[in-house]
Amino acid sequence: MKKAIWISFDFGMKGDYEGLYKWLDENGAEERGYGLALIKGIDFPKKYIPNAKQDLAFKKYIRNEIAKTTEIGKSDRIYMIWKSIENSKLRGGFIFGRSKAAPWIGYADTDEGITDFDLED
Numbered sequence: 001m002k003k004a005i006w007i008s009f010d011f012g013m014k015g016d017y018e019g020l021y022k023w024l025d026e027n028g029a030e031e032r033g034y035g036l037a038l039i040k041g042i043d044f045p046k047k048y049i050p051n052a053k054q055d056l057a058f059k060k061y062i063r064n065e066i067a068k069t070t071e072i073g074k075s076d077r078i079y080m081i082w083k084s085i086e087n088s089k090l091r092g093g094f095i096f097g098r099s100k101a102a103p104w105i106g107y108a109d110t111d112e113g114i115t116d117f118d119l120e121d
Helices: 017-026 054-067
Strands: 002-010 036-043 077-083 090-096
Touching (some): 017 054, 054 077
Antiparallel strands (some): 077 090
16 A cells, blocks of 8 residues: 655754665655655555554554664654545654644743733723
8 A cells, every 4th residue: 555644853963864864765755844754655565454543553664664774862753644544534643752842832922921800990
């Protein structure tokens, strides 16, 4: 089965870019911005497709394939987006690492610090 996936990666200064780039190149990935790649037709062998939890199996398969060429450090992160095998909805998840606080938090104007006292005029 051929699937399209988006891979977003954040390795910092010491990440194994060469290992990941090797895997991306082997799979015909296209550059889509800093730390973002599109693979239009990655092969997902039918023998890895269970009757249930197909998306989880696909995510684990991609994780294992990347791990064959890439040394993942404690702070490295790779996020994958794909069209669900189970229900055709868009899915996404970290295959390495996890979410962290967004650098843009605190930039928006908010009403924080304003207290309503219900005073009468």
